[in-house]
Amino acid sequence: MKFSFRPTEGAFYELFTRAAQNLVRGTELLNELALPGVDVQSVSDRLTDVEHDSDEITHTLYKKINSTFITPFDREDIYSLGSQLDDVMDHLEAVGNLLYLYGLTELPSLPREMHELVNVLDQQAKITADAMPRLKTMKNLEEYWIEINRLENDGDRAYRMLLVRLFSGEYDALTVLKMKEVADELEAACDAFEHVANTVETITVKES
Amino acid sequence: MKFSFRPTEGAFYELFTRAAQNLVRGTELLNELALPGVDVQSVSDRLTDVEHDSDEITHTLYKKINSTFITPFDREDIYSLGSQLDDVMDHLEAVGNLLYLYGLTELPSLPREMHELVNVLDQQAKITADAMPRLKTMKNLEEYWIEINRLENDGDRAYRMLLVRLFSGEYDALTVLKMKEVADELEAACDAFEHVANTVETITVKES
Amino acid sequence: MKFSFRPTEGAFYELFTRAAQNLVRGTELLNELALPGVDVQSVSDRLTDVEHDSDEITHTLYKKINSTFITPFDREDIYSLGSQLDDVMDHLEAVGNLLYLYGLTELPSLPREMHELVNVLDQQAKITADAMPRLKTMKNLEEYWIEINRLENDGDRAYRMLLVRLFSGEYDALTVLKMKEVADELEAACDAFEHVANTVETITVKES
Structure with a gap:
C-alpha cells in the first residue's frame, strides 16, 4: 500500500460533500414518487443507482x-x-x-404526513450538502446541526401524526403494515441525518 | 467563549444527577396513567414539560x-x-x-405486562438517580450497573410476554398495532437505561 | 484485584473464539427448527443454555x-x-x-425466505468463528469483513422479500405480526454480525 505523507485533506472533504450531494439526489427522487403517473419502478431503480454510487464513495x-x-x-x-x-x-x-415492492403507489394517494416527512428529508439533505465543505474550516457549523435537530423534531411530529392516521381505521391491516414499514424507513432517515450532525458536532468539540 | 481553568467537576455531576432525577419524575408520571379516572392529556403534557427541562439540562x-x-x-x-x-x-x-394520541387509556384496562414494564423503568430510574452522584468518587458503581442489567432482563421478559398477550387474539389488529408502538417505546426506555449504565461502566474501566 | 503484568493476549483471543463458536451452535439450533417433528421447546431451551454460556464468556x-x-x-x-x-x-x-412462544412452528411450513435468512446467519457464524483466532496476527481479516458485508446484503434482500411475502395476504394479520417479530430478530442478527465485522475492521485500521 502506498502511503501519502503530505496531508491531502481536500480529498476527504470532497468525498463527504459528494456523499451528501447524493443524498440530495435521493430525496429529489423520493419527491418524484409523489408526481401523478410517475414510473415507480424507474425511480426505484435510479435510487438504487445513486445508492451504489454512495457505496463506492464510502469504499x-x-x-x-x-x-x-x-x-x-x-x-x-x-x-x-x-x-x-x-x-x-x-x-x-x-x-x-x-413503495415499489408493496405496490403502495397504486393507492389513490399516500397520506399527507408521508409527503411532509419527505419534505423534511429534502431540507435535511440540502443543508447537510451545504455544511460538508465547511468541515475544512470548522466554521459556521453550529447553525447546521441546530437546524438538523430542529428538522428532526419536525420529522418526529410528522411521523407520530402519520401513525395516528395509519391506525385510524382508514386503511386495512395489511396496508397499514406496509405503510408502517415505509414510515419507519422515513423516520430512520431523519434520525440518520441527525447522527451525521451529531458526529460533526463531536468532531468540532474535539478540535475546539 | 469564556474558559474556566480550574476543574469545576461539581457542575458535571450535578447536571447528570438532575437529568436522572427527571427520569424519576418521568416514570412517576407513567405510573399515574394507570390510576382510574386520570386526566391523560394533563399527564402527557407534564411529561412533555419534564422532557423540555431535560433538553435544557443536556444543552x-x-x-x-x-x-x-x-x-x-x-x-x-x-x-x-x-x-x-x-x-x-x-x-x-x-x-x-x-397512550394519549391513540386513545389507549379509554380501553377498560391496559395489559398487566405493560404495568410490569413501567415498574421496571421506575426502579431503573431510581437507582440511576442514586448512582449519578457516585460518579464523583467512581466508587460503588458496579452494583448499579449489574442491577440495571438485571432489570433490563426483567424488562425483556415482560416485553416478550406482552407481545404474546397482544398477539393472542384478545385485541383487534389496529389496537394490537397501537399497543405494540407503546410496548416498543417502553422496551426502548429499558434498553436506554442499560446504555447509560454501559457508559458508566466504560468510564469506570478507563479510569481504573 | 490481582493485576497481571505480562501481556496474556492469548486469553482474549480464546474468549472471542469461544463466543463466536457459540454463535455457530446457535445457528445450528435454528436450523434444527426446520426439521419435521422437531421438539421446539427443547431447541428453544438449548438456545437459552448457549446464550447463558455466552453471557458467562462476556462476563x-x-x-x-x-x-x-x-x-x-x-x-x-x-x-x-x-x-x-x-x-x-x-x-x-x-x-x-x-417461534416457540408464538406457536409458529405449528404452521404447515414457515416461509422459504425465513430459511434463507437462517442460512445466511449460519454462514456468517462460521466465518466469524474462523476469523476470531486471526485477530492474533491481524492478518487475512479483510476477506472476512468483506464476506460478512456481502452476506448481510443477501440477508437484507431475503428480509425484504420475506416482508413482501408476509404482506401478500397469504396469512392473517396476527400471524403476520408474529412472523414479523421473528423476521426482525433474524435481520437484527445479520446486522449484529456486521457490527462485529465493523469493529474488527476498526481495530485493524487503528493497528495498521
Whole structure:
C-alpha cells in the first residue's frame, strides 16, 4: 500500500460533500414518487443507482483513511461520518424500494404526513450538502446541526401524526403494515441525518 | 467563549444527577396513567414539560463541555452520558404521548405486562438517580450497573410476554398495532437505561 | 484485584473464539427448527443454555479487561467486540424463543425466505468463528469483513422479500405480526454480525 505523507485533506472533504450531494439526489427522487403517473419502478431503480454510487464513495473513503499518513481529524471520526452518510442513503433507497415492492403507489394517494416527512428529508439533505465543505474550516457549523435537530423534531411530529392516521381505521391491516414499514424507513432517515450532525458536532468539540 | 481553568467537576455531576432525577419524575408520571379516572392529556403534557427541562439540562451540559478546560473525564464520554440520559427521557415522553394520541387509556384496562414494564423503568430510574452522584468518587458503581442489567432482563421478559398477550387474539389488529408502538417505546426506555449504565461502566474501566 | 503484568493476549483471543463458536451452535439450533417433528421447546431451551454460556464468556472477558495491565488492543475495542458478539447471541436466542412462544412452528411450513435468512446467519457464524483466532496476527481479516458485508446484503434482500411475502395476504394479520417479530430478530442478527465485522475492521485500521 502506498502511503501519502503530505496531508491531502481536500480529498476527504470532497468525498463527504459528494456523499451528501447524493443524498440530495435521493430525496429529489423520493419527491418524484409523489408526481401523478410517475414510473415507480424507474425511480426505484435510479435510487438504487445513486445508492451504489454512495457505496463506492464510502469504499474510496475507507481506503483513503488506510493509506493516508496524516488525516485532517481522527480516523475513527472520518470513518463514522462516512458510514453515517451511507446509512442515510440506505434508508432513502429502502423507502423507494418498499413503495415499489408493496405496490403502495397504486393507492389513490399516500397520506399527507408521508409527503411532509419527505419534505423534511429534502431540507435535511440540502443543508447537510451545504455544511460538508465547511468541515475544512470548522466554521459556521453550529447553525447546521441546530437546524438538523430542529428538522428532526419536525420529522418526529410528522411521523407520530402519520401513525395516528395509519391506525385510524382508514386503511386495512395489511396496508397499514406496509405503510408502517415505509414510515419507519422515513423516520430512520431523519434520525440518520441527525447522527451525521451529531458526529460533526463531536468532531468540532474535539478540535475546539 | 469564556474558559474556566480550574476543574469545576461539581457542575458535571450535578447536571447528570438532575437529568436522572427527571427520569424519576418521568416514570412517576407513567405510573399515574394507570390510576382510574386520570386526566391523560394533563399527564402527557407534564411529561412533555419534564422532557423540555431535560433538553435544557443536556444543552447546558454540552455548552459546559465546550467551555471547560479540564473535564473530570473524557469529553466524548460526558457527551455520550448526557445524550443517553436524554434518550431515556425521549422514550418515556413517547409512551405518554402515544397512550394519549391513540386513545389507549379509554380501553377498560391496559395489559398487566405493560404495568410490569413501567415498574421496571421506575426502579431503573431510581437507582440511576442514586448512582449519578457516585460518579464523583467512581466508587460503588458496579452494583448499579449489574442491577440495571438485571432489570433490563426483567424488562425483556415482560416485553416478550406482552407481545404474546397482544398477539393472542384478545385485541383487534389496529389496537394490537397501537399497543405494540407503546410496548416498543417502553422496551426502548429499558434498553436506554442499560446504555447509560454501559457508559458508566466504560468510564469506570478507563479510569481504573 | 490481582493485576497481571505480562501481556496474556492469548486469553482474549480464546474468549472471542469461544463466543463466536457459540454463535455457530446457535445457528445450528435454528436450523434444527426446520426439521419435521422437531421438539421446539427443547431447541428453544438449548438456545437459552448457549446464550447463558455466552453471557458467562462476556462476563469473564470484562473481568479480564479490568485485571489486565497490558491489553492486546484498546480496552474499549475489546469491550465493544465482546458486547457485539453477545448481541448476536441475544438475537439468535430471541428467534428460537419467539417461534416457540408464538406457536409458529405449528404452521404447515414457515416461509422459504425465513430459511434463507437462517442460512445466511449460519454462514456468517462460521466465518466469524474462523476469523476470531486471526485477530492474533491481524492478518487475512479483510476477506472476512468483506464476506460478512456481502452476506448481510443477501440477508437484507431475503428480509425484504420475506416482508413482501408476509404482506401478500397469504396469512392473517396476527400471524403476520408474529412472523414479523421473528423476521426482525433474524435481520437484527445479520446486522449484529456486521457490527462485529465493523469493529474488527476498526481495530485493524487503528493497528495498521
